[in-house]
Amino acid sequence: MVMMMSNLEMKLCGDLVLREKCDVVENITPDILHTLDEMVQMMRDQNGVGLAAPQVNITKRFLVMMNPDTDEVFKMINPVITKKSDKLCTMEEGCLSVLGPDDLPVFADVSRPESVEVEWTDENGKPMAAKMSGLPARIVQHETDHLDGVLFIDYLSPVHREMVMRKVRKHKK
Ligand SMILES: [Zn+2]
Numbered sequence: 001m002v003m004m005m006s007n008l009e010m011k012l013c014g015d016l017v018l019r020e021k022c023d024v025v026e027n028i029t030p031d032i033l034h035t036l037d038e039m040v041q042m043m044r045d046q047n048g049v050g051l052a053a054p055q056v057n058i059t060k061r062f063l064v065m066m067n068p069d070t071d072e073v074f075k076m077i078n079p080v081i082t083k084k085s086d087k088l089c090t091m092e093e094g095c096l097s098v099l100g101p102d103d104l105p106v107f108a109d110v111s112r113p114e115s116v117e118v119e120w121t122d123e124n125g126k127p128m129a130a131k132m133s134g135l136p137a138r139i140v141q142h143e144t145d146h147l148d149g150v151l152f153i154d155y156l157s158p159v160h161r162e163m164v165m166r167k168v169r170k171h172k173k
Pocket residue numbers: 094095096097142143146
């Protein structure tokens with residue numbers, strides 16, 4: 001896929017940047033705002049529902065995500081999950097950085113808390129908080145994990161992870 005309008009490059013599973021713990025954003029610079037806009041575009045272009053900074057080679061704590069039910073887009077700076085439900089649920093997850101031989105994300109079932117509370121700073125510097133459940137809760141957990149160098153495949157059993165990685169290794173570079 002060719003990205004004509006963006007300088008951002010998607011980093012794929014195996015790239016060490018995806019394993020870094022990202023730094024807190026101290027100042028919301030014009031550069032970060034521009035990158036957030038580009039990330040929203042990239043997420044939409046690739047039919048994703050979330051994208052975190054390290055996926056585009058930036059080790060800072062920000063991400064974009066959408067609520068697929070409402071189409072609402074969130075730009076989150078320094079997001080923190082402050083509460084997780086005891087109740088877990090299993091959903092199929094994929095990641096724009098974990099691609100299979102057909103150049104499409106590889107999906108796998110992952111169990112996570114069903115609902116979470118999250119706090120972040122928005123693009124205007126305003127502190128925000130929300131309780132999320134279902135799909136948005138799933139997405140925000142997956143994306144904040146990226147800021148700590150965690151990928152959804154880390155939650156899979158060794159056997160299941162190997163099934164996913166077999167497909168990933170067939171991805172044409
Ligand atoms: Zn991901």
